[in-house]
Amino acid sequence: MLLSRLAHVSQEVAATSARSRKIALLAELFRGADADDVPIVIPYLAGRLPQGRLGIGWKLLGRPVTPASEPSLTVRDVDARLTAVGAVTGTGSQAERGRLMGELMAAATGAEQAFLRGLLTGEVRQGALDAVAVEGLAEATGAPPADVRRAVMLAGSLRTVARALLAQGPAALDDFRLTVGRPVLPMLAHTAASVAEAVDKLGACAVEEKLDGIRVQLHRVGDDVRIYTRTLDDITDRLPELTAAALELKGDRFILDGEVIALDGDGRPRSFQEIAGRVGSRVDVATAAAAVPVSPVFFDALSVDGRDLLDLPFTERHAELARLVPEPMRVRRALVSGPDGGAAAEKFLADTLARGHEGVVVKALDAPYSAGRRGASWLKVKPVHTLDLVVLAAEWGHGRRTGKLSNLHLGARTADGSFAMLGKTFKGMTDAMLTWQTERLTELAVEENGYVVTVRPELVVEIAYDGLQKSTRYPAGVTLRFARVVRYREDKTPAEADTVETLLAAHPEVTR
Numbered sequence: 001m002l003l004s005r006l007a008h009v010s011q012e013v014a015a016t017s018a019r020s021r022k023i024a025l026l027a028e029l030f031r032g033a034d035a036d037d038v039p040i041v042i043p044y045l046a047g048r049l050p051q052g053r054l055g056i057g058w059k060l061l062g063r064p065v066t067p068a069s070e071p072s073l074t075v076r077d078v079d080a081r082l083t084a085v086g087a088v089t090g091t092g093s094q095a096e097r098g099r100l101m102g103e104l105m106a107a108a109t110g111a112e113q114a115f116l117r118g119l120l121t122g123e124v125r126q127g128a129l130d131a132v133a134v135e136g137l138a139e140a141t142g143a144p145p146a147d148v149r150r151a152v153m154l155a156g157s158l159r160t161v162a163r164a165l166l167a168q169g170p171a172a173l174d175d176f177r178l179t180v181g182r183p184v185l186p187m188l189a190h191t192a193a194s195v196a197e198a199v200d201k202l203g204a205c206a207v208e209e210k211l212d213g214i215r216v217q218l219h220r221v222g223d224d225v226r227i228y229t230r231t232l233d234d235i236t237d238r239l240p241e242l243t244a245a246a247l248e249l250k251g252d253r254f255i256l257d258g259e260v261i262a263l264d265g266d267g268r269p270r271s272f273q274e275i276a277g278r279v280g281s282r283v284d285v286a287t288a289a290a291a292v293p294v295s296p297v298f299f300d301a302l303s304v305d306g307r308d309l310l311d312l313p314f315t316e317r318h319a320e321l322a323r324l325v326p327e328p329m330r331v332r333r334a335l336v337s338g339p340d341g342g343a344a345a346e347k348f349l350a351d352t353l354a355r356g357h358e359g360v361v362v363k364a365l366d367a368p369y370s371a372g373r374r375g376a377s378w379l380k381v382k383p384v385h386t387l388d389l390v391v392l393a394a395e396w397g398h399g400r401r402t403g404k405l406s407n408l409h410l411g412a413r414t415a416d417g418s419f420a421m422l423g424k425t426f427k428g429m430t431d432a433m434l435t436w437q438t439e440r441l442t443e444l445a446v447e448e449n450g451y452v453v454t455v456r457p458e459l460v461v462e463i464a465y466d467g468l469q470k471s472t473r474y475p476a477g478v479t480l481r482f483a484r485v486v487r488y489r490e491d492k493t494p495a496e497a498d499t500v501e502t503l504l505a506a507h508p509e510v511t512r
């Protein structure tokens with residue numbers, strides 16, 4: 001396919017607000033495409049590069065190049081040239097990248113140049129395009145749209161399904177059925193600010209413990225058990241306990257979704273780091289298993305007795321799970337509904353936290369399993385921890401944040417009146433905050449060393465974080481997980497900032 005055709009259709013799609021017209025335009029485009037074109041055409045239409053980021057910014061694109069008078073570039077040609085630009089490394093790479101980009105731009109017409117500029121700078125990004133492309137593909141190939149959507153969900157890739165559909169027609173969709181032994185991307189959760197909000201949104205729902213371990217998808221076919229991570233890596237060999245547990249179950253063809261955790265002698269969960277360390281160690285599995293034995297806790301069933309359950313409501317999937325998996329291996333849950341639902345859910349959350357788990361996941365009872373999606377029917381609720389910390393230093397930002405002091409070094413008070421650094425964050429800041437903190441921190445600067453500006457420890461900032469983890473890099477032996485700025489606390493002095501001691505006391509799960 002010629003790039004000029006794609007550039008033209010892209011513009012037409014952007015110019016119309018009617019969804020049906022967008023679908024018709026894409027269907028026509030796909031009908032004229034080769035199967036090998038679509039894996040490039042689809043991301044280009046959405047304003048993305050199949051290669052991900054290539055780091056070709058305005059600097060390389062800025063120079064005007066005389067456009068070609070006639071279109072000759074094909075999309076595959078462009079894709080190959082851009083791959084080549086991305087592959088240039090080493091000394092003189094900038095000049096070489098510039099040369100290759102110059103050649104590409106010279107081969108493009110004016111309209112194509114404009115399209116490429118938009119694509120490479122991310123300016124033509126169209127977020128909702130993939131959903132429209134699914135409909136367009138269905139229309140172009142005569143496949144039912146719902147079947148295409150499901151195939152994309154199971155393949156975890158629109159491009160893969162598109163290529164197969166164009167090459168083989170609707171029959172290709174048979175290759176993307178849920179198959180025991182072939183992992184699918186797990187369903188993900190959105191965040192809700194409180195259980196009350198979650199219950200309010202979902203109505204009748206299950207409130208489940210949120211366990212802080214490693215997500216696992218377990219497949220069993222006969223005596224063959226396979227375990228996959230959330231990114232579909234096969235970790236079967238690292239978790240012999242799970243294979244043993246799966247072989248105990250009364251069924252020999254199923255897919256279960258769950259979390260692997262480790263419990264201490266009192267039945268309380270061990271820290272995420274210990275579990276991650278255990279799951280990550282592949283050399284001496286037997287020794288690792290003896291030191292940190294793990295157990296699976298399942299919360300969903302995707303397939304039982306070879307029957308695909310994905311489209312069933314959660315209630316029915318859970319009934320299948322309960323038939324197969326005995327209670328201790330299922331996640332603890334409460335069913336709530338009606339006006340008292342919120343209060344019952346609050347109580348369950350409080351009990352869950354008291355047992356040492358990180359929060360709850362609230363799930364709609366009537367929702368199907370949306371593989372690979374952050375569905376609105378699963379809402380996670382974790383108590384947000386906040387701390388008032390002191391800014392010890394800040395790093396100059398880059399990209400959009402060039403010229404701004406961005407990454408903050410955060411400290412808590414210590415017993416001797418000094419500050420111990422707990423970690424860094426550049427998250428949660430608004431543009432106004434960035435401007436403000438750059439000015440304020442510049443006033444407080446005492447030393448500049450490369451990109452790090454050390455400041456007088458006077459500014460207090462409220463930080464939200466998800467938990468603590470052990471760290472050898474920081475003096476208190478711990479660091480914050482997912483720290484982000486909430487706001488500056490100019491009303492507080494550094495002497496009122498939180499201390500390392502109170503922080504450690506608040507997280508016995510890490511210090512135990």
Ligand code: AMP
Nearest residue numbers: 189208209210211214215259299331361
């Ligand atoms: P997060 O990683 O914070 O986005 O939270 C979602 C993750 O929580 C899932 O990917 C699971 O690994 C984990 N999780 C723990 N308990 C549950 C549960 N009961 N239901 C669903 N996910 C859970």
